[in-house]
Amino acid sequence: MFTGMVTALGRIEATQELPGAGAGLRVRVSTPAGWLGHSRIGDSVCVSGACMTVVGMGPEDFAFDISAESLRLTAGLDQVGAAVNLEQSLTLADKLGGHLVSGHVDAVGAVQQFEPVGESRHLVLALPAELARFVAYKGSLTVNGVSLTVNRVDDCADGSARAHINLIPHTLQHTNLDRLRAGSKVNLEVDLIARYVQRMLASPPAQD
Secondary structure, eight states: OBOSOOOEEEEEEEEEEOSSTTOOEEEEEEOOTTTTTTOOTTOEEEETTEEEEEEEEETTEEEEEEOHHHHHTSSSSSOTTOEEEEEEOOOTTSOOOSOOBOOOOOEEEEEEEEEEETTEEEEEEEEOHHHHTTOOTTOEEEETTEEEEEEEEEEOTTSOEEEEEEEOHHHHHHSGGGGOOTTOEEEEEEOHHHHHHHHHHHSOOOOO
8 A cells, every 4th residue: 555645756767578478568767865775575666656566676776567458557657768756655654644545557547737827737637437436626636656636626528527636846846747748648546435435335235
């Protein structure tokens, strides 16, 4: 589990095809000095919203394997030179500064607007219909691994929606969200609690 509070910006340094046709990639990510100090092989790391297992480590870099299916369902995890948001897995002693994040990307969304509002940025995301019902005003939404608060939701006639989010300067300075532009693809994960509520409401009552 994670909290959506990014603790470092990494950089994809290299990718290498895994053995076997369509097997996926091994991806190597550089990190700031000391960020991996308490990490070890087998640990989980959230990479721009996707939970990955560390399969190799150096003093200031780590590697993870990503399947072809995961590559198809995510964005930005195979681009050499790209900045990625990093968060190490949550412990029971950590502060829950954001919200509960599993690191399982629900869908790839598209940026419709990314415009300055004073020192902040107004971000508008297109949400696919299968996720729209899980996103609510003042609720939480994970974008590229960052826990964000939704300021407004516009429902569309086709069942999809647009989420409006304000990005403050601190978030822009410490994540890769400052690199977004209209048309950018982002990894989305909806609030875990919203998923359980939807499941309970949709399930028929138990029969005695």
